[in-house]
Amino acid sequence: MHCPACHTENAVEAVACSACGRALRSDAAEAVAAPPVAASRRSSSRRRRNANADDPSAINDSDNPAAWRAYRVSLWSLVPGLGLFLGPVAVLLGYRAMRSAGDDASARNRAKAAVLFGVLITLTQWLGVALMIYGWKK
Numbered sequence: 001m002h003c004p005a006c007h008t009e010n011a012v013e014a015v016a017c018s019a020c021g022r023a024l025r026s027d028a029a030e031a032v033a034a035p036p037v038a039a040s041r042r043s044s045s046r047r048r049r050n051a052n053a054d055d056p057s058a059i060n061d062s063d064n065p066a067a068w069r070a071y072r073v074s075l076w077s078l079v080p081g082l083g084l085f086l087g088p089v090a091v092l093l094g095y096r097a098m099r100s101a102g103d104d105a106s107a108r109n110r111a112k113a114a115v116l117f118g119v120l121i122t123l124t125q126w127l128g129v130a131l132m133i134y135g136w137k138k
C-alpha cells in the first residue's frame, strides 16, 4: 500500500505507514483527512460573511427576505382581483420591511417600491370595482 503522505510503500494489510505513521486504511484515512476540509470550508464561509458585514454594498438580497416578500406580494397583486387583497398586504409588508431595513438601502428601496405598488394597485383595482358597482346600479 502506498502512503499518501510520504509515498513510502507499505504492506497491503498495514494500518499505518511504517515511515510516517499516517493511517493507511481508506476509512481511517478519510476520518483523518475530513476534519481539515470541513474546517477550511467553514472558515471560508465565515470569511465571506465577514466581508459582507464590512461592506454594506455587498450584502446579499437574501439577507433581507422581508423586503423581497413585500416586493413579490406587490407584483402578485398586479393580477386583477388578487390586488384587491394583496395590494393592502403588500403595503403592510413593505411598510414593515422598510422600517426593519435599517441601513440596507437596496432593501429599503425595494420595500418602498412594494408600498408604492401596493397603494396604486389597491386604489386602481378598488376603483374598478366601485365603477363596476356604480355601472350596475345605473
Ligand SMILES: [Zn+2]
Pocket (backbone or CB within 6 Å): 003, 004, 005, 006, 007, 008, 017, 018, 019, 020, 021, 022
Ligand atoms: Zn508515510
